[in-house]
Amino acid sequence: MELQQLRPAGDYRAVGQNDTVTPENGTCSDHSTPRETENGSFLQDVQVDGGGRENCDENDSNSDDAELQQSGLRREFSRMKKELGKDVVCHLKLWMLIVAVLIIVVIVIVLSVSLCKVHHEDEDETYDRSTFMVPRFFSGNFNISNLTSMPEEEAIRLLERKVVDVYNSSFALTRYFSSAELTLLRRDMVEFQLQFLMPEEHGQLERYTLSREMVYSVLFQRLVEQDSTDPLYIYPLSLYMQVRK
Known part of the structure; x- marks a missing residue:
C-alpha cells in the first residue's frame, strides 16, 4: 500500500470551492449534469432504436409482399403451363392447337391478300x-x-x-x-x-x-x-x- 500525506483543513475548503473536475480528485462540480446526460443519452438511444425497428419492419413488409407476388406469379405460370400441356385431341397438346390455329389464320390472310392482288381478266371486257x-x-x-x-x-x-x-x-x-x-x-x-x-x-x-x-x-x-x-x-x-x- 502507498501512504498519502494528509492535507490541512484549509486545503479541504480550497478543494470544496474548486469547480474544476480533475482525474486526481475524482469529484464533479454538478451532480445533476451526469443524470441529465445519462437520461438524454438513454432517450436518444430509445428513439434511435425505435426508428430503426420501424424501418426494419417496413423493409420486412415490402420484402414479404414482393415474395408473395413472386410466389403468386410462379403458381399462375405453373397453372398455365399445366393447362397448355393437357392432351386435347389425338394426343395433341393445347399449345399445339393454338399454334396451329394461328398459323392457319396467317396463311388465310396471306392467301386472301395475294388473291386480291391478282388481276382477273373479265371475259365480258374482252371483245373485238x-x-x-x-x-x-x-x-x-x-x-x-x-x-x-x-x-x-x-x-x-x-x-x-x-x-x-x-x-x-x-x-x-x-x-x-x-x-x-x-x-x-x-x-x-x-x-x-x-x-x-x-x-x-x-x-x-x-x-x-x-x-x-x-x-x-x-x-x-x-x-x-x-x-x-x-x-x-x-x-x-x-x-x-x-x-x-
Missing part, C-alpha cells in the same frame, strides 16, 4: 370491236329550251356532243355505240338518230342490252341529272324514242 358489223338504229326527238342567243349549227354540235358523251360513258352500251345525228326541226325541238353495231350473234343483245327500254333509260337518266340552267336544257319528259328498222 371489228367483229361488230350488224347495225341497230334508234330514232326519236326531244324538246329543248328556246334558242335565242346561240346559232343553230353550234347548238346542234353541242347537243350531239352531249348525246355522244351519254352513251360513251355507259358501261353497258359504250362498246356497241357508233354514232348520233341530230337535226333541228324548230327552235325548241330536235330530232335524233342513234346507231349501234352488234356482232353476228346478237339475239340476246336485241332483247336485253340494246333493247329500246335500255337505250331509252340511259339517255333519260342523264337528262334528269342535267343542270336546269343549261342554255341547251333538254326536257326529260319530252324524250321520245323508237327502234328503226
